[in-house]
């Protein structure tokens with residue numbers, strides 16, 4: 001893990017979607033975290049908990065019915081209040097690159113990978129003429145996209161190669177911050193391994209990486225720190241070694257997510273997450289939690305538990321011991 005000052009510093013970020021009929025979706029609530037150069041933070045949680053909305057907020061890609069609050073400073077620039085011309089001209093692709101959730105739909109179907117890479121090189125680097133082709137080929141190489149497939153169209157690529165093509169496009173601008181949204185979804189184990197290895201190489205080369213995933217096994221392989229989201233809030237932030245090893249997660253939801261893995265006890269968490277337009281008062285996990293008491297009618301703050309440096313948990317009844325010895 002790195003000790004450099006954060007590259008991205010998010011404080012109290014909330015996103016609300018205003019729907020017709022006066023309904024409001026609380027997609028992200030009070031999220032705070034830092035990300036340093038050369039560090040990977042994995043943002044994990046069940047589908048619909050707000051992970052992708054958080055990424056869209058950082059990229060200035062929220063739809064018109066969204067309202068944000070808080071700050072998200074990228075090397076001093078507040079991404080939440082920056083003008084669209086600044087985000088489009090200096091941030092997206094240049095200072096933050098997105099490896100998208102569905103690479104196939106991110107690629108233009110009627111053009112070869114080479115032509116899309118070359119266009120991105122011209123747009124993001126200003127290179128012209130003879131320098132464009134080798135720059136596109138270098139980006140492909142860095143994403144382990146095979147040179148002999150560069151003249152193919154997206155429909156001629158496997159899922160894994162489409163993923164690499166999208167990664168190559170993301171790498172063209174040499175952005176110091178990468179956001180990878182579900183980079184391993186739909187890939188077989190072998191490709192998950194390769195994708196994770198490639199992402200980690202970028203981190204080790206100094207990139208900050210925010211990986212959004214519900215694949216905890218992939219998160220374990222790539223992340224330095226883990227942030228667990230539930231119903232739009234971060235409920236636990238921990239170093240990956242502490243989280244996946246001993247003492248393990250402290251929040252009952254985070255612990256349940258880990259225990260649901262086939263290689264652990266393979267026990268799913270009972271119940272369903274709440275609808276984000278009808279959140280219960282108090283702790284949103286309480287209806288599914290076997291530790292819930294009257295105290296949980298008050299939303300718990302994300303605070304550092306005693307004796308656990310580098311960790312923050314939002315629970316009135318956080319676990320304190322290793323999973324093997326934890327009290328019921």
Ligand SMILES: Nc1ncnc2c1ncn2[C@@H]1O[C@H](COP(=O)(O)OP(=O)(O)OP(=O)(O)O)[C@@H](O)[C@H]1O
Pocket residue numbers: 017025027045046047048049050051052053054063065214276
């Ligand atoms: N434009 C929108 N208008 C209203 N609600 C939205 C909009 N976009 C997203 N949401 C809602 O925001 C919530 C969070 O969605 P988000 O896509 O961030 O979840 P996620 O954790 O990334 O899940 P997944 O892994 O399935 O993508 C969901 O309840 C979703 O329905």
